[in-house]
Amino acid sequence: MSDSNLRIPLRPLARILEAREKGENPDAIEKENLRLRHEEMRDKARVRAEGRILVLGAVFALAFTTIGLKMWAVAESEPAEPRTSIAGASIVAQRGDIVDRHGRVLATNLDTYALYAHPHQMVEPVKAAEELARIFPDLNKERLTRDFTGKRRFVWIRRKISPEQRQAVHDLGEPGLLFGPREMRLYPNGAVAAHILGGAGYGEEGVHAAEIKGTAGIERKFDDYLTDPANGGKPLQLSLDLTVQAASEQILYGGMRLLNAKGATSILMDAKTGEIISMVSLPDFDPNERPALPTSGHPDDSPLFNRAVQGVYELGSTFKIFTAAQALDLGLVVPETMVDIRGPIRWGRHSIRDFHWYGKELSVSEIIIKSSNIGTARMAEKVGVERQKQFLADLGLLEATPVELIEAPSGEPLIQKQWSELTTMTVSFGHGISVSPLHLAAAYATIANDGKRVRPTLLRQSAPADGPQVMSKPAARQAQHMLRQVVTDGTASFARIDHYDIAGKTGTADKPKPTGGYYKDKVITTFASMFPASDPRYVLIVTLDEPVETSGDEPRRTAGWTAVPVAAEMITRIAPLLGLRPEIAPTPLAGITLTSN
Amino acid sequence: MRTLLYILSFAALIGLGFWAYQENYRTKQIVNETERLQQNIANARARLGVLRAEWAYLNRPDRLRELAELNFSALSLMPMTPDQFGRTDQVDYPMPEPRPLLKITDPVDVSTMAMQGGQP
Numbered sequence: 001m002s003d004s005n006l007r008i009p010l011r012p013l014a015r016i017l018e019a020r021e022k023g024e025n026p027d028a029i030e031k032e033n034l035r036l037r038h039e040e041m042r043d044k045a046r047v048r049a050e051g052r053i054l055v056l057g058a059v060f061a062l063a064f065t066t067i068g069l070k071m072w073a074v075a076e077s078e079p080a081e082p083r084t085s086i087a088g089a090s091i092v093a094q095r096g097d098i099v100d101r102h103g104r105v106l107a108t109n110l111d112t113y114a115l116y117a118h119p120h121q122m123v124e125p126v127k128a129a130e131e132l133a134r135i136f137p138d139l140n141k142e143r144l145t146r147d148f149t150g151k152r153r154f155v156w157i158r159r160k161i162s163p164e165q166r167q168a169v170h171d172l173g174e175p176g177l178l179f180g181p182r183e184m185r186l187y188p189n190g191a192v193a194a195h196i197l198g199g200a201g202y203g204e205e206g207v208h209a210a211e212i213k214g215t216a217g218i219e220r221k222f223d224d225y226l227t228d229p230a231n232g233g234k235p236l237q238l239s240l241d242l243t244v245q246a247a248s249e250q251i252l253y254g255g256m257r258l259l260n261a262k263g264a265t266s267i268l269m270d271a272k273t274g275e276i277i278s279m280v281s282l283p284d285f286d287p288n289e290r291p292a293l294p295t296s297g298h299p300d301d302s303p304l305f306n307r308a309v310q311g312v313y314e315l316g317s318t319f320k321i322f323t324a325a326q327a328l329d330l331g332l333v334v335p336e337t338m339v340d341i342r343g344p345i346r347w348g349r350h351s352i353r354d355f356h357w358y359g360k361e362l363s364v365s366e367i368i369i370k371s372s373n374i375g376t377a378r379m380a381e382k383v384g385v386e387r388q389k390q391f392l393a394d395l396g397l398l399e400a401t402p403v404e405l406i407e408a409p410s411g412e413p414l415i416q417k418q419w420s421e422l423t424t425m426t427v428s429f430g431h432g433i434s435v436s437p438l439h440l441a442a443a444y445a446t447i448a449n450d451g452k453r454v455r456p457t458l459l460r461q462s463a464p465a466d467g468p469q470v471m472s473k474p475a476a477r478q479a480q481h482m483l484r485q486v487v488t489d490g491t492a493s494f495a496r497i498d499h500y501d502i503a504g505k506t507g508t509a510d511k512p513k514p515t516g517g518y519y520k521d522k523v524i525t526t527f528a529s530m531f532p533a534s535d536p537r538y539v540l541i542v543t544l545d546e547p548v549e550t551s552g553d554e555p556r557r558t559a560g561w562t563a564v565p566v567a568a569e570m571i572t573r574i575a576p577l578l579g580l581r582p583e584i585a586p587t588p589l590a591g592i593t594l595t596s597n
Numbered sequence: 598m599r600t601l602l603y604i605l606s607f608a609a610l611i612g613l614g615f616w617a618y619q620e621n622y623r624t625k626q627i628v629n630e631t632e633r634l635q636q637n638i639a640n641a642r643a644r645l646g647v648l649r650a651e652w653a654y655l656n657r658p659d660r661l662r663e664l665a666e667l668n669f670s671a672l673s674l675m676p677m678t679p680d681q682f683g684r685t686d687q688v689d690y691p692m693p694e695p696r697p698l699l700k701i702t703d704p705v706d707v708s709t710m711a712m713q714g715g716q717p
Contacts, residue, residue: 104653105650108653109646109650110650188650188657189657246658498679573676573678576682577677582679582680
């Protein structure tokens with residue numbers, strides 16, 4: 001409006017004079033001019049505003065286009081590491097290693113390649129299919145030819161190939177065959193500790209990378225930990241000892257074959273810390289080539305089944321020591337107290353008998369040594385239902401073990417819903433309650449640890465576990481002493497070996513039929529032991545599934561003839577590996593001479 | 598005065614431009630160097646990983662056991678047994694050789710008095 005030169009005056013003198021002459025109102029001219037001026041001003045303002053809106057719109061459009069382009073670029077482009085950051089060097093592998101207690105590798109990663117094809121880029125698809133079938137004998141030539149000549153634009157051929165195979169494929173010179181980098185999980189020790197490690201497979205898969213995911217065992221349990229970049233490739237250290245694990249597997253396998261058992265398991269645990277030093281379940285598998293889950297049959301029969309953790313069985317007389325230990329702890333008995341063992345005890349339709357006739361009465365020690373069901377049941381009667389349940393719960397026998405395996409929750413104990421007085425009596429000698437061998441190992445470790453609760457763990461511990469006191473120290477010591485007497489005077493005489501003092505309890509339980517009732521000729525035998533007996537440091541559980549010893553006139557199936565010799569052999573072999581000083585015969589041994597001088 | 602100011606600021610502009618140019622190229626060079634080093638580190642790590650895996654694979658207990666059995670005639674390696682442990686007092690050290698009885702012909706000075714100033 002500052003443009004005053006072009007401004008038309010509101011009251012132009014010429015027109016006003018003219019209007020006055022004609023007798024018209026000159027104010028009308030002024031009004032008319034004012035109107036025109038206002039219209040002009042409005043038009044100008046509109047044009048200006050429209051121009052501004054246009055500019056603003058353009059700016060917004062540009063801004064949104066920029067954001068959109070950036071988003072598209074981020075979404076579509078391959079991720080790249082920042083070039084100038086120093087953090088890039090600390091990321092080592094996609095998944096951390098797993099090592100044993102001495103740092104020996106149990107699971108690691110290996111760089112390899114995956115092979116895939118772009119059929120539309122192929123020069124000679126039929127020849128390529130032929131050659132691939134020659135390099136990989138398990139590939140089907142017809143299938144490949146169909147894939148390569150059909151409409152598919154992308155075909156996975158192999159997930160993992162060896163360097164030799166890669167070179168062979170490379171030498172074909174086919175541009176449509178491409179390699180993508182892969183990391184694969186390698187278990188260098190093969191089947192050793194297979195059930196603990198579990199196995200790993202591929203999760204999300206792309207051409208340039210694939211995610212490794214644990215499929216079972218500790219790999220699955222610690223999936224997040226192993227793949228967490230914050231750990232910087234730090235390995236996961238287990239409590240296992242590779243040497244002891246391998247030796248245990250060898251001896252247990254020998255024992256299983258010799259005694260015609262269909263399965264076997266052993267657990268060696270540090271009684272002070274709860275660290276599992278070896279845990280074997282046979283039959284086993286190779287985690288590098290993990291077999292598929294069974295679709296039919298009983299899950300126990302699959303090699304994938306971890307008997308030590310998942311297999312809940314009635315473990316029989318090995319439970320008697322818990323009853324005795326509790327009775328001692330409560331002050332109800334002392335080891336010399338005589339208990340009436342005349343039987344059988346009748347309870348409704350059930351009756352409790354002994355394996356042999358042991359006389360009218362036995363002391364508490366002798367009940368454990370001779371393994372009298374009736375005597376144990378009488379002690380359990382004195383203890384009572386509630387106190388027994390509480391004691392077993394304190395030992396961790398009524399809930400799944402806290403061990404760090406994904407399978408652990410499936411090894412929940414089977415207990416009767418109605419815990420009657422009869423249940424108390426049968427549970428006192430290990431019937432009517434099914435627990436896994438690992439439960440038993442932890443409970444025996446609690447006795448061996450002078451009554452302090454021990455929780456099983458697969459991770460390396462730096463200090464002894466400080467669990468609550470489940471039973472008094474003297475009671476635990478007395479129980480240990482009784483277990484030693486079982487070996488020296490009782491059912492576990494095969495465990496009387498030179499060099500090491502073993503204490504332990506045998507258990508032979510008939511296997512339940514799936515239809516109800518028990519098999520007459522199928523048993524689970526267990527030897528639960530601790531050594532050295534004077535101050536137990538290790539607990540060893542050996543369980544055999546359906547063993548039979550056939551060297552005598554008639555087949556023998558009791559634990560004393562099956563599980564005990566295997567356990568004794570195992571201790572002879574692994575105790576030196578654990579660095580336990582043997583009891584050395586007092587007479588000087590011949591043949592030790594200083595050979596280097 | 599004003600001309601001088603113009604000349605000075607123009608010279609400063611040229612100087613800064615030159616400096617920025619140099620810094621830019623030096624940075625690029627260092628980034629390239631870093632990348633090369635990181636690539637080397639990554640390669641070395643990968644090689645180390647393969648070597649570790651191979652070491653573990655070659656030292657797997659099953660293989661060592663088989664090797665010990667195959668070479669039993671040469672090495673006679675047996676599993677460790679408790680009776681291989683011993684006490685140090687059970688070791689038969691070779692008996693010290695009986696000293697020949699010396700005939701003392703010339704007396705030896707056992708006093709340390711003579712050592713004071715002489716040779717040790």
